[in-house]
Amino acid sequence: MRTTVGIIGAGPAGLLLARLLHRAGIDSVVLESRDRAYVEHRQRAGILEQGTVDVLRAAGAGERMDREGLRHDGIELRYDKKRHRVDFPALTGGRSVTVYAQTEVCKDLIALQLKEGGPLLFEAEALAVEGADTEAPSIRFRHEGREDVLECEYVVGCDGFWGVARKAIPTELTRVFERTYPYAWLGILADVPPSHDELVYARHDRGFALLSMRSPSVSRLYLQVPEGTDADSWGDEEIWDELERRFETDDDWTLDRGPITQKSVTPMRSYVHEPMRHGRLFLAGDAAHIVPPTGAKGLNLAVGDVVTFARALSYQKETGSAELLDRYSETCLRRIWQAERFSYDMTSLLHRAPDATPFEDRMQLARLERIAGSRAAETDLAEAYTGFPFD
DSSP states (O other): OBOSEEEEOOSHHHHHHHHHHHHTTOOEEEEOSSOHHHHHHOOOOOEEOHHHHHHHHHTTOOHHHHHHOEEEOEEEEEETTEEEEEEHHHHHTSOOEEEOOHHHHHHHHHHHHHHHSSOEETTEEEEEEEOTTSSSOEEEEEETTEEEEEEOSEEEEOSOTTSSTGGGSOGGGOEEEEEEEEEEEEEEEESSOOSSSSEEEEEOTTOOEEEEEEETTEEEEEEEEETTOOGGGSOHHHHHHHHHHHHOOSSSOOOOOOOEEEEEEEEEEEEEEEOSEETTEEEOGGGTEEOOGGGOOHHHHHHHHHHHHHHHHHHHHHHSOOHHHHTHHHHHHHHHHHHHHHHHHHHHHHOOOTTOOHHHHHHHHHHHHHHHHOHHHHHHHHHHHHOOOOO
């Protein structure tokens, strides 16, 4: 097999990249190790930044998102039984975010790729990227019980943290920056309408809590728990009781309960791999960087990566210049490090460390009071939450 761009991974990054390249008249092949059902049902992020929404619309993948997604014009911060709403449009010149699950983004992009785009091979396991530093890289993969080779001009690894793409970059050329947090998120899906019409981020002495949603009838909620927690060690009523404690306010707000249909635990870490390019191999999404989910940045960073690559390759096609491709890593990392900063700030602002002191507790409350009392501080949060520019 031969193509211009070999894409490893059919998550939102790989699928969107294939779509953007198709619209630019550049052929690609997508290799995905899992089957279609798995890709369309794995639960991941659900918050789309303004820029991500705009890109999906421009790519012709926004019809169902616009119909079923939930536009949010703010978030609510809770602390010390107080409530403060951050108004995104008022602080950012009209920007907002949209609640639309990654599973739905993947379904939309898969349907478009199968209908209009190039080959999308499910259950095609990438085994290795070879010749990354040559003008003819290739991907060795296994599909339908036999090994094959996809010959490419470029390879983009959208295959996540555990994928093979990053392994093709010599370790002596790389730098890794990471932090592991001593807590995790216990997440639940519940068949009950959300108890608030926007996301609620709660800082509490017992730990962080987040009220989110998947639809007008399905709630998504999270509790800070110790690292290594087993989700099944928490009973349903115990979860609801703890959520009530952490979301408690001085007014008459109440948390509605319902049947819990899913429980899972998400570890918390920050990770950046530099560089994101080696020869004609480019990394995108979790293959190159991970953020704690507090800032809702993971999916959106992946979108920024593939938009940057698609623009750079289109520029080379139109002008013959590889200038933007040569700057791919540098361009992406500027945005990534700002998102890492914001995600770290939000995490340290709202989570209570196991060894937190009274001084550190008061510092968190002081930071939250600053956001609530300063338009400048509030604007900084709103601008970062709704998204950093892709260029």
